[in-house]
Amino acid sequence: MSLWTSAQIQDLQDFGNRKEGTAVRKDARGPDFTLISIEGHVDSFAPNSDLRVNFYLPRSDPGQDDSSIFVEASELVDSEHYLMLSSPKLKWQSGDLKNFGPWPTHDVIDRLHINASNLAIRAGRRIDVSNSLYSPAFVCTGKCDLATRTYTIHFKSGVDLNKLEVSVNDAAGRLLKNLNQTLVCDISAVSDCIKFPRDATRTFTLDMSAIPAGKYQVHLIGRQPNTTDTTAMSFSIYNHP
Amino acid sequence: MTSKRRLRTGVKWLVGGLWAATTLTILVLLQIHPRTSVQASLNLAEISFWTSAQQLLSPLAEQQLLVSGIAAIDLAGPELTVEINGHTQHAGGTLRFIGHQSSSCSFYRVESSSLRLTQPMTHLTLVPRESTHRGDDFTFRSHGAVTAELTTQPRSGQLVSAFECDNIGPADRDGGEVSGTFSVSGGDSAVVTSAPDAQLDFRGTTGSSIDDTGIRIANPIRFSHIDPGPPSVEKSTLLDSSAAAKNQIIFTALPNRAISLEKGDLLLISPGKEFYLKRFETAPGEMRAVLQGSVQDVQSGAGPADLHSQMPSLFDHLDSWKRFYSVIPAIVGLVLGVLEKMGLLPKT
Numbered sequence: 001m002s003l004w005t006s007a008q009i010q011d012l013q014d015f016g017n018r019k020e021g022t023a024v025r026k027d028a029r030g031p032d033f034t035l036i037s038i039e040g041h042v043d044s045f046a047p048n049s050d051l052r053v054n055f056y057l058p059r060s061d062p063g064q065d066d067s068s069i070f071v072e073a074s075e076l077v078d079s080e081h082y083l084m085l086s087s088p089k090l091k092w093q094s095g096d097l098k099n100f101g102p103w104p105t106h107d108v109i110d111r112l113h114i115n116a117s118n119l120a121i122r123a124g125r126r127i128d129v130s131n132s133l134y135s136p137a138f139v140c141t142g143k144c145d146l147a148t149r150t151y152t153i154h155f156k157s158g159v160d161l162n163k164l165e166v167s168v169n170d171a172a173g174r175l176l177k178n179l180n181q182t183l184v185c186d187i188s189a190v191s192d193c194i195k196f197p198r199d200a201t202r203t204f205t206l207d208m209s210a211i212p213a214g215k216y217q218v219h220l221i222g223r224q225p226n227t228t229d230t231t232a233m234s235f236s237i238y239n240h241p
Numbered sequence: 242m243t244s245k246r247r248l249r250t251g252v253k254w255l256v257g258g259l260w261a262a263t264t265l266t267i268l269v270l271l272q273i274h275p276r277t278s279v280q281a282s283l284n285l286a287e288i289s290f291w292t293s294a295q296q297l298l299s300p301l302a303e304q305q306l307l308v309s310g311i312a313a314i315d316l317a318g319p320e321l322t323v324e325i326n327g328h329t330q331h332a333g334g335t336l337r338f339i340g341h342q343s344s345s346c347s348f349y350r351v352e353s354s355s356l357r358l359t360q361p362m363t364h365l366t367l368v369p370r371e372s373t374h375r376g377d378d379f380t381f382r383s384h385g386a387v388t389a390e391l392t393t394q395p396r397s398g399q400l401v402s403a404f405e406c407d408n409i410g411p412a413d414r415d416g417g418e419v420s421g422t423f424s425v426s427g428g429d430s431a432v433v434t435s436a437p438d439a440q441l442d443f444r445g446t447t448g449s450s451i452d453d454t455g456i457r458i459a460n461p462i463r464f465s466h467i468d469p470g471p472p473s474v475e476k477s478t479l480l481d482s483s484a485a486a487k488n489q490i491i492f493t494a495l496p497n498r499a500i501s502l503e504k505g506d507l508l509l510i511s512p513g514k515e516f517y518l519k520r521f522e523t524a525p526g527e528m529r530a531v532l533q534g535s536v537q538d539v540q541s542g543a544g545p546a547d548l549h550s551q552m553p554s555l556f557d558h559l560d561s562w563k564r565f566y567s568v569i570p571a572i573v574g575l576v577l578g579v580l581e582k583m584g585l586l587p588k589t
Contacts (some may be wrong), residue, residue, distance in 0.1 A: 076342050076438070117435060187405050197380070199440070203408060
């Protein structure tokens with residue numbers, strides 16, 4: 001059934017404000033991290049819903065226009081190769097708060113049987129080919145509560161990790177020690193436990209409620225078991241007002 | 242004279258017609274590839290398929306079982322000690338925790354039952370891993386919920402059966418960190434029901450091999466994975482043949498008809514009515530799979546644009562029916578006899 005459905009939604013179809021369909025996602029191969037989703041909140045939704053994505057972005061720097069703003073959606077666990085890319089031709093709202101829609105689920109999401117709990121969302125502004133400023137996205141079906149500043153980050157590692165160190169710097173490069181996290185196996189039940197298995201989508205939360213709005217740099221350092229090898233990634237995030 | 246010439250002309254047309262009809266029949270038979278039976282023996286890096294099976298894998302004992310994507314876990318044990326968001330509770334009974342797609346758990350030193358697949362159709366990916374420690378490692382991905390029943394092991398020195406979870410919580414509370422230890426004497430139980438999409442990583446499996454038999458395959462199966470791009474490339478998951486274990490597909494209905502496959506060959510099998518993963522067993526980084534049953538098509542090639550059907554034609558099937566050819570002289574004799582009786586054959 002699902003194979004048949006996927007066959008009907010091969011590649012990306014143009015729906016005006018977005019391209020949506022199936023495409024193979026570029027995931028980490030080897031030791032790199034892949035950022036899967038950065039979200040403030042995702043409403044659970046029923047079939048035939050109309051989704052809206054809300055996110056904040058600071059005023060753009062000179063040389064940046066609306067075409068650099070993006071919304072991307074995929075799956076937390078990539079089962080159907082679902083992908084949605086907002087159109088670079090979109091005209092965005094002039095204020096900090098951006099709203100993307102309409103995004104009717106009956107076009108693709110319902111046909112691929114993708115649940116809200118497996119929906120991955122990334123929004124922000126592309127700085128250059130390899131760097132983006134991510135803004136935690138709020139996916140809503142109706143009125144959207146944008147109050148939370150505790151964000152959920154979903155990621156994937158190309159190798160097994162027994163430890164993940166998360167640190168945050170502000171725009172001036174200062175380390176915010178109170179946001180440091182070290183995620184390890186709490187129970188030493190086996191000598192070489194794995195906290196984050198390779199290729200599995202895993203999650204950590206970033207509580208930025210106590211720090212001012214603005215741009216921040218998040219650093220991830222993963223430690224591999226039984227070696228001194230590490231894997232690392234950094235990304236920019238916008239903590240909304 | 243005229244009637245003789247007419248007769249000769251008729252015979253010429255008859256013989257020519259028979260030749261043309263035979264040639265046309267052979268051409269048609271070569272183009273028809275009927276459903277047939279195969280047995281495929283393959284060395285693989287991984288395998289992905291849709292199945293209607295309701296359970297999978299033989300019971301295993303593992304040092305660590307990681308589950309990514311959890312709907313619920315039910316724990317039961319007389320000495321169960323649980324810590325929820327840093328607060329210790331000596332539960333000693335039964336406990337239920339609710340999770341979601343982003344929830345994950347690690348279980349240490351447990352024995353797992355066969356996995357129960359709760360959907361009518363489930364997409365599975367099985368990936369044997371290079372082991373980094375004692376025992377085998379193995380990754381199981383499921384598109385469709387899976388239930389695993391775990392039993393804890395008795396304490397061994399400092400090593401205890403234990404668990405730790407992220408983003409789960411009691412039904413009436415928000416998710417958080419939950420961890421705990423099971424009874425020292427072992428025998429506690431944990432029933433894990435996965436989210437609709439889940440990954441189970443078995444680490445350090447010992448004492449039994451990771452294997453199973455008789456798994457029904459429901460849809461076309463491609464022995465490949467997508468190497469993300471750009472551009473995305475479909476890569477074969479076939480590994481090298483060994484002297485003891487060759488990559489080959491035997492067409493069981495046709496004696497001596499088999500195809501050999503090499504590492505890197507892309508292979509596609511479209512099942513017929515009944516097609517099974519007859520058995521598989523894993524070793525570090527590889528698996529040996531035997532698939533058997535009826536197939537509609539078998540295609541292989543160097544890449545996605547080079548796939549060609551390897552199915553025997555109807556002509557091959559007829560060719561294998563030795564008795565069919567013993568009938569041909571009898572049919573020819575019958576036709577000649579009829580022509581003779583009708584006086585249509587020239588007198589010598």
